[in-house]
Amino acid sequence: MDLMQKLTILADSAKYDVACTSSGVNRGGAHGSIGSASAPGICHTFSADGRCVSLLKVLMTNVCTFDCAYCVNRRSNDVPRAAFTPQELADLTIQFYRRNYIEGLFLSSAVLVNPDYTTEQMIKALELLRGPYRFRGYIHAKAIPGADPLLIQRLGILADRLSVNIELPSAASLDRLAPDKKKASILTPMKQIAVGHAQNRKELAVYRNAPKFAPAGQSTQMIVGATPETDRQILKLTEGLYHRYSLKRVFYSAYIPVSQDSRLPALDTKPPLLREHRLYQADWLLRFYHFDADEILDDDNPNFDPFLDPKCNWALHHLEQFPVDINRAPLEMLLRVPGIGPKSAKRIVQARRHSQLGLDELKRIGVVLKRAQYFIVCKGFTSAHGTNRRAIASALIDPNVFTAHTEQLSLFSLGETPQLSAAGISPDLTLPQAKEAAISCIANRM
Amino acid sequence: MYRESDVVYRYDGSFEGFLCCVFESISQKEIPFDILPWDFAATTLFSEKDIPTEIAKATRVKSSFSKKLGKAAPTCIAHAFLSCHPQKELLLLRFLILGYAKGPAVLSMAGHPDVAPVLAMEKQVSSEAHQFTGFLRFCDYGEFLGSTISPKNYVLPLLRLHFCQRYPSENFLIYDQTHNAVLLYFNGVSEYLILDKPPVFPAVSAEEQAYQTMWKQFYQTISISARENPRCRQTHCPKRYRVNMTELADER
Ligand code: SF4
Numbered sequence: 001m002d003l004m005q006k007l008t009i010l011a012d013s014a015k016y017d018v019a020c021t022s023s024g025v026n027r028g029g030a031h032g033s034i035g036s037a038s039a040p041g042i043c044h045t046f047s048a049d050g051r052c053v054s055l056l057k058v059l060m061t062n063v064c065t066f067d068c069a070y071c072v073n074r075r076s077n078d079v080p081r082a083a084f085t086p087q088e089l090a091d092l093t094i095q096f097y098r099r100n101y102i103e104g105l106f107l108s109s110a111v112l113v114n115p116d117y118t119t120e121q122m123i124k125a126l127e128l129l130r131g132p133y134r135f136r137g138y139i140h141a142k143a144i145p146g147a148d149p150l151l152i153q154r155l156g157i158l159a160d161r162l163s164v165n166i167e168l169p170s171a172a173s174l175d176r177l178a179p180d181k182k183k184a185s186i187l188t189p190m191k192q193i194a195v196g197h198a199q200n201r202k203e204l205a206v207y208r209n210a211p212k213f214a215p216a217g218q219s220t221q222m223i224v225g226a227t228p229e230t231d232r233q234i235l236k237l238t239e240g241l242y243h244r245y246s247l248k249r250v251f252y253s254a255y256i257p258v259s260q261d262s263r264l265p266a267l268d269t270k271p272p273l274l275r276e277h278r279l280y281q282a283d284w285l286l287r288f289y290h291f292d293a294d295e296i297l298d299d300d301n302p303n304f305d306p307f308l309d310p311k312c313n314w315a316l317h318h319l320e321q322f323p324v325d326i327n328r329a330p331l332e333m334l335l336r337v338p339g340i341g342p343k344s345a346k347r348i349v350q351a352r353r354h355s356q357l358g359l360d361e362l363k364r365i366g367v368v369l370k371r372a373q374y375f376i377v378c379k380g381f382t383s384a385h386g387t388n389r390r391a392i393a394s395a396l397i398d399p400n401v402f403t404a405h406t407e408q409l410s411l412f413s414l415g416e417t418p419q420l421s422a423a424g425i426s427p428d429l430t431l432p433q434a435k436e437a438a439i440s441c442i443a444n445r446m
Numbered sequence: 447m448y449r450e451s452d453v454v455y456r457y458d459g460s461f462e463g464f465l466c467c468v469f470e471s472i473s474q475k476e477i478p479f480d481i482l483p484w485d486f487a488a489t490t491l492f493s494e495k496d497i498p499t500e501i502a503k504a505t506r507v508k509s510s511f512s513k514k515l516g517k518a519a520p521t522c523i524a525h526a527f528l529s530c531h532p533q534k535e536l537l538l539l540r541f542l543i544l545g546y547a548k549g550p551a552v553l554s555m556a557g558h559p560d561v562a563p564v565l566a567m568e569k570q571v572s573s574e575a576h577q578f579t580g581f582l583r584f585c586d587y588g589e590f591l592g593s594t595i596s597p598k599n600y601v602l603p604l605l606r607l608h609f610c611q612r613y614p615s616e617n618f619l620i621y622d623q624t625h626n627a628v629l630l631y632f633n634g635v636s637e638y639l640i641l642d643k644p645p646v647f648p649a650v651s652a653e654e655q656a657y658q659t660m661w662k663q664f665y666q667t668i669s670i671s672a673r674e675n676p677r678c679r680q681t682h683c684p685k686r687y688r689v690n691m692t693e694l695a696d697e698r
Contacts, residue, residue: 012667016670035612225583354551
């Protein structure tokens with residue numbers, strides 16, 4: 001089999017892994033070597049599905065001894081199989097890297113023979129890159145659940161980021177769909193990586209030249225929509241992972257049916273993209289806006305609102321906390337105003353030291369006044385707070401849900417989104433009609 | 447107090463030249479109607495003043511930046527000057543005049559009408575340069591790696607450090623089509639050149655062709671068809687970048 005065929009098979013079977021970021025580590029170049037890394041990460045292209053492509057994302061092999069129901073590579077699925085040799089993979093990475101196609105390598109693998117053997121193959125490829133090729137670019141490696149802790153330790157010294165996929169949001173779902181995997185076999189390496197990373201930071205503080213263990217930390221991914229968990233359960237799990245295992249990122253992947261299986265959604269089920277989008281928005285609130293999961297969703301509202309992003313939704317449920325005084329309020333409160341992001345909040349705090357801010361200043365700072373105006377007071381402006389509820393609802397409603405383009409469906413086209421029909425919006429309304437209905441629905445709730 | 451004047455300053459288009467315009471403005475206490483490079487079409491309405499580039503004056507102005515406007519100022523000003531904004535000089539001048547009056551606080555006055563445009567230019571330049579660190583493509587011509595880009599702003603100076611660090615053992619050439627400029631890095635030494643005509647790149651080898659084909663194939667394969675979303679791709683990777691990107695150049 002030639003390299004082109006291998007690349008096709010092994011990229012195709014890696015594409016459901018969402019993470020493609022190259023963030024979290026700064027490393028300059030060095031004489032006689034190739035490569036560097038930049039902490040914010042660099043996107044090298046965007047694929048037709050709109051996702052950032054930063055790394056050469058491939059599997060070492062897609063030959064698998066396991067049989068996870070939700071996975072294309074499961075043993076019982078009839079697909080073409082291939083495996084890279086470590087040498088082939090190292091060459092390909094360097095050649096792509098020289099042409100600035102990629103920021104580095106994201107190496108994952110199915111379980112060939114057993115977790116230890118698979119991990120050893122991955123280590124060989126990475127040792128070639130870091131050794132003879134003197135590659136200083138970004139490497140993200142997947143730790144295979146069940147692999148020997150010593151092997152994971154070696155992998156972490158070679159890679160910038162490690163990840164262990166949590167796969168499904170509950171132990172019960174794992175038992176049902178991934179009989180070869182146990183919750184413990186996933187959490188054990190995660191714990192090992194978290195502890196290893198923390199210890200390594202202490203060592204580095206003492207010995208500057210100690211080898212670095214996964215300096216860009218670890219991430220994980222879970223599939224959304226294959227199993228019955230609520231958004232609240234998923235978000236609580238996320239919060240727990242951030243706190244307990246100091247994860248850098250949790251990724252969500254809307255389930256795309258890959259097989260006819262009575263335990264899974266039917267083959268014609270559309271991936272729940274809106275739900276995935278809301279999870280990312282809420283995840284953002286946890287990481288950059290000082291929100292707790294319990295503030296975003298609770299037992300009465302265990303799932304996201306289809307029409308509102310979680311921050312606007314929170315604001316509408318807490319009108320008593322507004323309006324916020326732009327010239328006085330603490331940073332954490334500014335961050336809760338719809339239309340103010342972390343950048344503008346910081347700029348407001350700096351700028352108001354020099355002079356009182358009014359609407360003109362806020363606009364120049366980058367605040368989205370269309371949304372913010374209902375939630376703030378500032379110099380010369382006593383807030384549109386308390387104005388008619390429809391106006392507020394139509395300023396806050398998520399425009400992405402209700403835009404359509406002639407040549408293409410909107411990000412979440414109406415008929416595809418079960419949440420919308422659940423909220424009482426009939427799929428045969430036209431877009432503007434549906435939007436009006438949704439606005440009324442929000443206004444009535446206020 | 448500064449007097450708003452009807453005169454137009456003409457300078458050589460270089461950063462040092464611009465700094466001499468700042469020197470002139472401040473010593474005359476006048477804000478010109480506009481500041482334009484010499485090669486820019488003549489205005490007829492206003493009287494013009496030629497500002498010669500004198501390194502001594504430029505150096506004095508430059509050293510005032512970090513002294514009077516704070517540590518972050520020199521970079522911010524230098525980056526904003528790379529902007530393609532037709533009035534970048536005047537916007538920067540107004541910002542500097544305010545800055546000399548207010549001190550280092552000026553950079554945090556993001557809501558001020560003389561500060562916001564400069565921060566916006568700086569952001570535009572840095573983010574375009576950042577895009578090119580990813581979207582730029584090299585082609586292996588055997589002797590060297592070659593690339594063509596068409597940026598709006600003059601981003602080559604911001605790409606230099608990034609690529610020289612990344613490929614210390616390669617020779618490479620980046621051609622900026624918009625500004626007819628080239629960044630060369632050969633045998634560990636980098637320099638800029640201004641060209642009169644586009645460079646002619648050698649023919650592409652079979653091996654190079656093979657890697658391009660594999661990259662395109664990877665690019666096609668990695669996308670999930672059930673999630674196809676051209677609008678999202680368009681937002682993140684606008685058409686103007688795609689003409690020079692191996693995997694997207696021949697997509698219509
Ligand atoms: S072990 Fe990994 S590759 Fe194998 S079937 Fe399970 S999820 Fe797929």
